Amino acid sequence: xxxxxxxxxxxxxxxxxxxxxxxxxxxxxxxxxxxxxxxxxxxxxxxxxxxxxxxxxxxxxxxxxxxxxxxxxxxxxxxxxxxxxxxxxxxxxxxxxxxxxxxxxxxxxxxxxxxxxxxxxxxxxxxxxxxxxxxxxxxxxxxxxxxxxxxxxxxxxxxxxxxxxxxxxxxxxxxxxxxxxxxxxxxxxxxxxxxxxxxxxxxxxxxxxxxxxxxxxxxxxxxxxxxxxxxxxxxxxxxxxxxxxxxxxxxxxxxxxxxxxxxxxxxxxxxxxxxxxxxxxxxxxxxxxxxxxxxxxxxxxxxxxxxxxxxxxxxxxx
Numbered sequence: 001x002x003x004x005x006x007x008x009x010x011x012x013x014x015x016x017x018x019x020x021x022x023x024x025x026x027x028x029x030x031x032x033x034x035x036x037x038x039x040x041x042x043x044x045x046x047x048x049x050x051x052x053x054x055x056x057x058x059x060x061x062x063x064x065x066x067x068x069x070x071x072x073x074x075x076x077x078x079x080x081x082x083x084x085x086x087x088x089x090x091x092x093x094x095x096x097x098x099x100x101x102x103x104x105x106x107x108x109x110x111x112x113x114x115x116x117x118x119x120x121x122x123x124x125x126x127x128x129x130x131x132x133x134x135x136x137x138x139x140x141x142x143x144x145x146x147x148x149x150x151x152x153x154x155x156x157x158x159x160x161x162x163x164x165x166x167x168x169x170x171x172x173x174x175x176x177x178x179x180x181x182x183x184x185x186x187x188x189x190x191x192x193x194x195x196x197x198x199x200x201x202x203x204x205x206x207x208x209x210x211x212x213x214x215x216x217x218x219x220x221x222x223x224x225x226x227x228x229x230x231x232x233x234x235x236x237x238x239x240x241x242x243x244x245x246x247x248x249x250x251x252x253x254x255x256x257x258x259x260x261x262x263x264x265x266x267x268x269x270x271x272x273x274x275x276x277x278x279x280x281x282x283x284x285x286x287x288x289x290x291x292x293x294x295x296x297x298x299x300x301x302x303x304x305x306x307x308x309x310x311x312x313x314x315x316x317x318x
Contacts, residue, residue: 002064003305004044006052007031011071015294020048023305034058041065046308048301055079059086067091067308069301074206074234075317083318089308090318093300095156097288101232102160104287105202106168108230108256115139117277139278145169150198152214153205153233154183161202162186173197177210195222200230207234217242220251228254232287235260244270247279254279258287 001024005017008028020026029040031051038058041047046067052058054068056079067089068078075092083090111117118139122128128136149165151158151174162172162183173187175194182188189197201223205211215229215238223229229252231238240261246252260269263285274280300315307314 001025001045001309002027002043003046003048004041005029005048006037006040007050007071010050011294011298012289014291015298017298019298019302020305022302023309038062046305051077053077054083056082059083059088067305069304071297071301073097076207080318088318089316091304091308091315092317093297093304094315096296096300097290097293098156098160100290100293101157101204101287102164103290104258104283105157105161105204105230105232106164108232108258108281108283109200109202109228111281112228112254112256112278113144114141115278117281143169144200147171147199148173148197150174150194150201151186152177152194152201152203152211152237154181154186155204157232158202158204159183161204165200170200177205177208177214191219192222195219196224198227199224200228202230203233203237205233205237207236211237213237213239215239215243217245220246223252225250225253227252228256230256232258235263241270244273247274256280257282259285 003020003023003026005020005028007030008017009030011017017028018026027040034053037052038061041062043064044062045064046069047065048069048071050071054077059065059082065088068083070078070092073092073094075090078090080090119136122136145168147170149170149172151162151172154162154174154176158174162174165172173189173194174183175189175191194201213236217239220242243255247255262269265282271280271282304315
């Protein structure tokens with residue numbers, strides 16, 4: 001049995017993946033070109049990967065592949081129809097990053113809400129040391145308590161965010177892009193009502209035809225001018241140029257982003273125009289990546305492989 005892991009660097013080298021050698025010969029490679037990846041997996045029985053695209057072009061010469069293990073919940077980079085035609089099993093990981101992403105959602109929101117960048121700079125610049133009073137009110141901020149927190153995407157992460165927002169004293173409302181997701185204890189509203197009522201709007205939805213470009217200028221103009229937008233879902237849910245313009249013109253108050261339309265963030269992304277960290281904070285797709293979450297992800301992959309070899313179905317999406 002040969003196990004080949006691609007995109008090895010996406011799990012971080014503080015996480016030990018050598019346990020995969022329990023199942024046979026284990027080989028690992030960092031993110032690479034499709035051509036090199038095709039060569040790496042040519043003799044593989046099991047392929048572990050994150051962002052590598054698994055389609056006919058990638059897999060046609062990998063005649064031994066029996067199982068694809070994606071180190072993520074999303075699997076839109078896998079051609080499931082082709083995998084089924086080959087009898088290749090596909091497994092993902094679920095709920096491993098819920099605590100980390102929910103935590104980061106509030107880190108982004110509070111950073112923008114409380115103007116943390118301004119006050120940190122104020123102290124470190126020496127201005128605080130030279131002032132006469134003990135506090136500073138230059139930048140105003142409000143409380144979470146009593147505000148309305150809107151959510152798009154009431155899966156594991158969305159529900160965890162709803163719990164935390166409720167603990168902060170927020171009223172939680174949500175919008176289902178399919179209209180089928182019913183979550184007891186929270187008010188389901190239309191998209192337009194979600195936009196108009198939310199003081200904070202956080203995105204936790206998958207990327208699909210219903211969500212791509214969902215937050216465009218038309219949507220942003222329906223939001224409160226005091227609203228803060230948080231995206232820890234998928235970058236293309238937001239139209240970057242429209243968000244940039246909305247922040248420049250004060251259509252909304254601020255945004256916190258951990259995902260972008262293209263990653264890494266290209267130099268020509270219009271969001272580079274927003275230099276004011278009181279309005280915008282961007283982190284490099286690391287909301288999911290706590291030490292604990294990355295270890296859980298590796299552990300889940302191990303259990304998926306073990307189950308497959310024992311003839312059991314676990315986290316199968318094929």
